[in-house]
Amino acid sequence: MAALTLALDAMGGDHGPSVVIGALKQALNSVSDTHFIVVGDETELTELLTKANLLDHPRITLKHASQTVTMTDKPGYSLRAKPDSSMRVALELVADGSADACVSAGNTGALMTKAYFTLKTLPGVLRPALMSAIPQARGGSAFILDLGANPVCDSDTLFQFGIMGSVAAQQVLNIDRPRVALLNMGSEEIKGNDVVKTAAQLLQQSPQVNYIGFIEGDDLFAGKADVIVCDGFVGNIALKSCEGLAELLLDNIRTNIHAHWLTRWFVKLFYRRLQKSWDWLKPDHYNGASLIGLRGVVIKSHGDANERAFLSAIEQALEETQQHLPSRIRDRVEDVLLEQE
């Protein structure tokens, strides 16, 4: 039997199951010792697996699910009306111990709601958070959380995000004492709202975290922190704004290149270099985002993910599982709660 088992929601994402099966084929080559449970419409998946010569592969199990969560389904609706969706079934495989982790490229809101409902939070954890790695100027990555699981957070929740992010940076990014910062509208202590100010005090007082203070938006990619904490509203808008701007900026640069025959001539060579910069700046697309604080590993792949991007999400799920991220977070949160008693 394989050491790890991964449940793949094959029906999520903008491009449907063919991307998931394509990524799975690559994963079977690159990843050893892992079993995959592919969840979704049996007829459609059988056809795709047959085409890919994977139908009776010893490391693949096909698990039928009669429903599919669409990208426009509202979270509450999908929870009530789609109990047999591929997403829900994949999450339940993690909940009942049949799988170690789950990857889905489906509707983010639905995934968060279903994951919260199905897997529950770890003991002591107030709220799960959506966390992603973002590139840093001097190389390497930093984790940023929350990216949209919680539109409103209190100080205790932000404090816990600091703890959880710190554990994740240690385990996944291999950083010894991760520098944890709060995202704020100014770096001075008096700046911001009461929630971040109180969260700053909590982080400052805790020996469990290497808190370095506030950072501003323009330091998001500056390599000043390893873990950047904010509420889901701010995190979502900050990261999506960056995506919007990068797209516009590259469009603009392309236009400027095309405006001159000499630069146009170089466009092919240059375009790949640009593309490299751009891919690097779409961590959600490239790496997948983790839903942490739950009793299991759940990775949200970008809905627009191609095979390579979905493969990255699979690799991320394996990494977090091998590093026992949920139980490490549980232990640390327990330590913090014991200290506070």
Next chain:
Amino acid sequence: MAALTLALDAMGGDHGPSVVIGALKQALNSVSDTHFIVVGDETELTELLTKANLLDHPRITLKHASQTVTMTDKPGYSLRAKPDSSMRVALELVADGSADACVSAGNTGALMTKAYFTLKTLPGVLRPALMSAIPQARGGSAFILDLGANPVCDSDTLFQFGIMGSVAAQQVLNIDRPRVALLNMGSEEIKGNDVVKTAAQLLQQSPQVNYIGFIEGDDLFAGKADVIVCDGFVGNIALKSCEGLAELLLDNIRTNIHAHWLTRWFVKLFYRRLQKSWDWLKPDHYNGASLIGLRGVVIKSHGDANERAFLSAIEQALEETQQHLPSRIRDRVEDVLLEQE
């Protein structure tokens, strides 16, 4: 006598009064019919004006102020301890009618606090807002507010920002029925927190504003809205994150260019094109940000502004003054309040 009078805080900004005097010299050529009151240390300014051959210029008045607000002064401290700062004196010239508008490149927090204290908000206006133009994909600009004057906003305040931004887009951007959107973490009605949801209802119900719904961060530059409304915490972090990312992205592109002798050869030609894209994406630097909702025009120039950027801030102050932005906002807010009665 000149038609308009502008008060310039000559001591603000990272580069001190020489940038302001340099910009003033350019403004005297490009702008007719305007008188300038230069506020700051008399000795230092006399020396600089003498060097620039501007000492007895008929359109310049020198106004001494014994104190200077530093970039690190806390707003409350600067308000209490520096009543004779160049920033405060420049604002008071607007308050007492000696000047039509004021431009400062000084400490943003101090400027907002002093402006609020000295000029007060317009009748019916709950809170002033910091507003800036940002470039849009298909050309043109959109206004975004608030960018940091209010770390926490209630729904009524966001609603008023929509009204004020709408008036500004009509008067300054010459857009007939500006499309007003709320920045949210999702475009569906159920997304976000209670404050934006209630603000959405208020905007939807008002005939005074062309409300088009929520937009997400990645649409900030997409040309979907003419006025983008959010609280100061979110706006500040969104725009600064974009600045941070753009800087990193261009750094990265430059590195990729430099890595190959063929592209390196083109770097001089290309650098200027890149620089063009980049300048265009730093609206705060390029245009200055407006503090609106007050009984007078106040423009915050970027602290790092060079002469050309400071000149843009001067031009923006003149534009808003000529368009009678404060009284237009007052009238519209009055209309809205009458409707709500």
